[in-house]
Amino acid sequence: MSTKYALVIAAVLLLCMALVLMLAGYFVFRGTNDLRGELSDSFSAFQSVNDLRTLRASSTYLGQRLFDPLYNLDVTALNAEIALISDWLQPRSVFILDDQGRLVTDGTPANPDHGRKERIPEALAQQQSVIEPAEDGKRIYFRIVHEGSVIGYARIAFSNDRQRALLTELHKTVEVAWQRFEQWFLSIGAVGFAVVVLVSLGVAWRLSISLSRPLREMSRAAEQFASGNLTHQLPAQADDELGRLASSLNRMAKDLRRAGRLLMRAQEMASFGSWEWRPDQESLHLSHGVYAILGLVHGSHPCAIADVLERSVPPDRDRFESLLRGRFETPVSCELRILREDRQMRSVLVKGESERSEDGRLIASFGTIQDITEQQQAQAQLTRLANFDVLTGLPNRNLFYDRLRQALRKAQREQRQVALLFLDLDRFKEINDALGHDVGDALLRAAAQRLRECMRDSDTLARMGGDEFVLMIEDFSEPTTPSTVARKLLGVLGAPFSLAERELFISASVGIALFPQDANDLETLIKHADIAMYAAKEQGKGAFHFFTSELQRVASERLALEQQLRQAIERAELYFHFQPQVRAADSRLVGIEALLRWGRDETSVSPARFIPVLEETGLITRVTEQALREACTALKALEVRGLADLRVAINLSARQLKQPDLLGQIQSVLTTYEVRAKQLEVEITESTLLDDAQCQTNAAQLSTHGVRLAIDDFGTGYSSLTYLKRFDVDALKIDRSFIADLLLDEDDAQIVGAVIGLAQGLGIDSVAEGVEDLAQRARLESLGCDLIQGYLIARPMSLDELLTWTGNGGSPDKSDVMARDQG
Incomplete structure (x- = not known):
């Protein structure tokens, strides 16, 4: 590059840089001049906005501070607050006004204008504060309020003198800064222009000596790289842009060489390679990957088409040769089998394309070869995993549904029957929880093996998940009727299992549905078999049950009931009644029990019907907070009537006690209603504590925080004295089934006496439920029972009825004495 061109470039650079500097200087000068006025205006606006924001934020704080002294009409305290x-x-x-706008104090001891009526802005009715302009300033009015109660107002007047002083000082500061800026701007402009001239001359000289040679060398290197010579290297250059460009070109050539090596290694690792063949050549051009697939050493000898074809199995050779020789018009691919040099049989995927001249003559054929043996094996494994249960090796739900669907189609064509047996292991969860999942898995495998030995080759046994199995029987007749098979299954599962160095015993419940008698499609058939299985469980487990229309009716009614319950919860149709608990000795009211109810009069639904559905579906957890709130509401209403220190009991199921946030819910409600923890009693059944660790943790925490614990229906479940001690139980409730025959059955009397004695020995309360006549009460009193509840005392009633009942002195409802308590 000549000096002339370098000088031209330098001149152009000089002009461009001078133009840029002049334009930049002009706009900077002009913008800075405009900035003086904008700065003063912006500061004034900002100061005004900031003052307004500060005043509004302060009004809330001051309103709260002034509330107590104004509420107590403490003028001395008000004057102190005004001074602050x-x-x-x-x-x-600063004026403090009452809620009528009359002056209470102006902050002075004399307070000459006391009682003078001041105007209150109407906008204060909807907002905390109002700011209005005034003569040479502004006034702020704000409400003095606490928790929504307005007891007065405050008016603070401000002057603009301070803002004007700040703006005057700002104006002086800006003028001084502007004068300094003008001096420096002219100096920097002159120095900058001189620097531009010198730099332009230097650039022209540098370009003339440093660009020509490196550019020529780079041009030659580019020609070498384009010809495929990646070993060519540019000489080291200075550490400038051209030097870094030369280094980048050298690194690019090095990276390309390394990428070529990595590509060959990647092809070998991925069992992938490329091939090419031209009609004018005898041998194939193969990449490293193809040699590795064939089990040959790369470059050991040229490979002709015949050499490669010898590696393929005879049935695939013709297709392989047609593909290699380009006997196709469009890209093709096919799967072939080859026998490697080490005698391993491999599956390969060969893809090929052909290049042809304008007259259709073959120029070359080329493509890729990939070893897909591992892929096929993995696909086979995936297919097995998708259709078979990993634990037992039985068909899973997916494969079973497919086989059942085919069997139903065949049975429909041939007018035959298909039996579906739905089997669920009884007590499996208890064994799994007690002995661990490893023992549970071993038990499932052993059970599956026994079931497999009972079936014919034409039957299909599958695991649906968990401890559920299904068996499909096609074309059954004696001696393979569904009932015979069911008895056989129950028999083999009834024998002991030797696992974990112990003998384990399980049983099963089997539901049977027949096609086409019980259902005409797959989904309905499975559903009916499942319904029949639950009916077998209700028989006492270890049994089988055929599907019937009556079972369908019951299941439909339960589903309808569940849907109605969901709607009832959304519509807040569930409510609570309360039943008193009194001391057996003197009939003094000590507490009430909250009982869930649904419906009114003729539309009411028995708790025995809907509460089990709430628990099974988990809907019961959605009424926990409602129970707590209504129980506390009842306590506070009784307290207003003069009945203090009572307690209220609520029933919690296992699902409710298992809620992780149960303790937080209880503490929140107790705090909201100002109810002490000892006034709340939580009733749980014995089996609830056996449910899981979360139930036990919550029970222990409730007891620690002072909430009373009562064991409901004591004596009917898994009684454990350990739990009574561990969870600090406060009361035992004797189930009504023992009270009902207390006077007729001596065994029941002995049980009641034992429970009462146990409670006395532990120093806790004994509570008898379902007390309906005076003779029962007298017997319970003689046994030392502490508390009683039942229709003898009062039926469950609404809160209003309860308040009326307590107002009448707690007289029992004579019409209810002989009725049985349904609560």
Whole structure:
């Protein structure tokens, strides 16, 4: 590059840089001049906005501070607060007004205008504060309020003198800064122009000596790289842009060489390679990957088409040769089998394309070869995993549904029957929880093996998940009727299992549905078999049950009931009644029990029907907070009537006690209603504590926080004295089934006496439920029972009825004495 061109470039650069500097200087000068006025205006606006924001934020705080002294009409305290406001905000004046707008105090001891009526802005009715302009300033009015109660107002007047002083000082500062800027701007412009001239001359000289040679060398290197010579290297250059460009070109050539090596290694690792063949050549051009697939050493000898074809199995050779020789018009691919040099049989995927001249003559054929043996094996494994249960090796739900669907189609064509047996292991969860999942898995495998030995080759046994199995029987007749097979299955599962160095015993419940008698499609058939299985469980487990229309009716009614319950919860149709608990000795009211109810009069639904559905579906957890709130509401209403220190009991199921946030819910409600923890009693059944660790943790935490624990229906479940001690139980409730025959059955009397004695020995309360006549009460009193509840005392009633009942002195409802308590 000649000096002339370098000088031209330098001149152009000089002009461009001078133009840029002049334009930049002009716009900077002009913008800075405009900035002076905008800065003063912006500061004034910002100061005004900031003052307004500060005043509004302060009004809420001051309103709360002034509430107590104004509410108590403590003028001395009000004057002290006004003095603090004056020190803080430096206002012109501060007035404290009552809710009628009359002056209470102006902060002075004399307070000459006391009682004078001041105007209150109407906008204060909807907002905390109002700011209005005034003569040479502004006034702020704000409400003095606490928790929504307005007891007065405050008016603070401000002067604009402070803002004007700040703006005057700002104007002086800006003018001084502007004068300094003008001096420096002219100096920097002159120096900058001189620097531009010198730099332009230097650039022209540098370009003339440093660009030509490196550019020529780079041009030659580019020609070498384009010809495929990646070993060519540019000489080292200075550490400038051209030097870094030369280094980048050298690194690019090095990276390309390394990428070529990595590509060959990647092809070998991925069992992938490329091939090419031209009609004018005898041998194939193969990449490293193809040699590795064939089990040959790369470059050991040229490979002709015949050499490669010898590696393929005879049935595939013709297709392989047609593909290699380009006997196709469009890209093709096919799967072939080859026998490697080490005698391993491999599956390969060969893809090929052909290049042809305009007259259709073959120029070359080329493509890829990939070893897909592992892929096929993995696909086979995936297919097995998708259709067979990993634990037992039985068909899973997916494969079973497919086989069942085919069997139903065949049975429909041939007018035959298909039996579906739905089997669920009884007590499996208890064994799995007690002995661990490893023992549970071993038990499932052993059970599956026994079931497999009972079936014919034409039957299909599958695991649906968990401890559920299904068996499909096609074309059954004696001796393979569904009932015979069911008895056989129950028999083999009834024998002991030797696992974990112990003998384990399980049983099963089997539901049977027949096609086409019980269902005409797959989904309905499975559903009916499942319904029949639950009917077998209700028989006492270890049994089988055929599907019937009556079972369908019951299941439909339960589903309808569940849907109605969901709607009832959404519509807040569930409510609570309360039943009193009194001391057996003197009939003194000590507490009430909250009982869930649904419906009114003729539309009411028995708790025995809907509460089990709530628990099974988990809907019961959605009424926990409602129970707590209504129980506390009842306590507070009784307290207003003069009945203090009572307690309220609520029933919690296992699902409710298992809620992780149960303790937080209880503490929140107790705090909201100002109810002490000892006034709340939680009733749980014995089996609930056996449910899981979360139930036990919550029970222990409730007891620790002072909430009373009562064991409901004591004696009917898994009684454990350990739990009574461990969870600090406060009361035992004797189930009504023992009370009902207390006077007729001596065994029941002995049980009741034992429970009462146990409670006395532990120092806790004994509570008898379902007390309906005076003779029962007398017997319970003689046994030392502490508390009683039942229709003898009062039926469950609404809160209003309860308040009326307590107002009448707690007289029992004579019409209910002989009725049985349904609560």
